[in-house]
Amino acid sequence: MPTHADDLSVALRLADAADEITTARFLAADLVVDRKPDRTPVTDADTAVEDAIRAILASARPADAVLGEERGGSLGAGRTWIVDPIDGTKNFLRGGPAWATLIALVSAGSPVVGVVSAPALGRRWWASAGEGAFCSVGGADGRRLRVSGVRSLSDAYLSTTDLNTWGVAREQYLALVSACWESRAFGDFWHHCLVAEGVLDLAVEPAAYVWDLAAVQILVTEAGGTFTDLSGRPGFEHGSALASNGHVHEAALEILKG
Known part of the structure; x- marks a missing residue:
């Protein structure tokens, strides 16, 4: 059974692949935009990212299920990777930098690994169960995160x-x-x-x-x-x-x- 560290390494690899696609398509003049039944937009970058992530997981974690925003799937009782290829698609297609790829591994109903990669903001966040949460800015080493102490x-x-x-x-x-x-x-x-x-x-x-x-x-x-x-x-x-x-x-x- 892979450890959380192993799974986080895979998740970070998935984020690298996603960033390569999204940064190449961001602000592209030929970006293809469609509208889903719920009236939310989807671009060719959304589907390309999810397809790339699914291809990597098929090799790296063939026994795991995958649930993605664009290609579907289901959340089972076992290990499931949950993927939002571009969260903030409206920002992405309008040229705003606040968008990210979201990747989570859920095991027995609880997230055990999470990565949020926002290359246009120059930021990546990640966490794994029991190991803390971190953020990297501009590719620098990650700093450990802590919520505020505000009490009112x-x-x-x-x-x-x-x-x-x-x-x-x-x-x-x-x-x-x-x-x-x-x-x-x-x-x-x-x-x-x-x-x-x-x-x-x-x-x-x-x-x-x-x-x-x-x-x-x-x-x-x-x-x-x-x-x-x-x-x-x-x-x-x-x-x-x-x-x-x-x-x-x-x-x-x-x-x-x-």
Whole structure:
């Protein structure tokens, strides 16, 4: 059975392959963009990345399952690699640098390895179970991450992705904004990574998929934070997410529950 260190090495190799493809296609004049049934965009880079990752895994981890945003799959009881080839595709196709490839290995229902690679930002984050969370800037050696020590919502920095995704729960989110010191909209993978770095104290997603959340869950928890859905259930598979430094988690949940 591979160790977490072995699996992390594979995940980092997958991220290297993804970065090679995404950086070559970023800002490309001939980028091909389609629209999926849920009206979200998908580019030729998204599918190329997922196909490349699946090809590497077929050789390096042939017994493992793969679940990807573009090519499908299922999350079983065993070992499953979960891949979001480009998280932040709207940024990618508009020329914004805030996009990343998300790679997670889930075993027995829990993420044990996670990598988030954002080459246009010059950053890569990674974590493995029991070994901590790290970030590298500009290819430098990774520094260990730790969530903030902020203990009051009135001192907290909060981020979401898009206010329009809140729907009928918009008032609860705005109540949380009012309770916090500052609010931002870094969105997608980035604000979860910033919680792990201690830059933000709360990141909230009212609607998200497993490929959006598995890699960032282990990043946040290995940095000492807390990761649940908006009802307080731990895990990445419930369709929403609240990532925090842990200290302000329950206070935020109380407001979001209305």
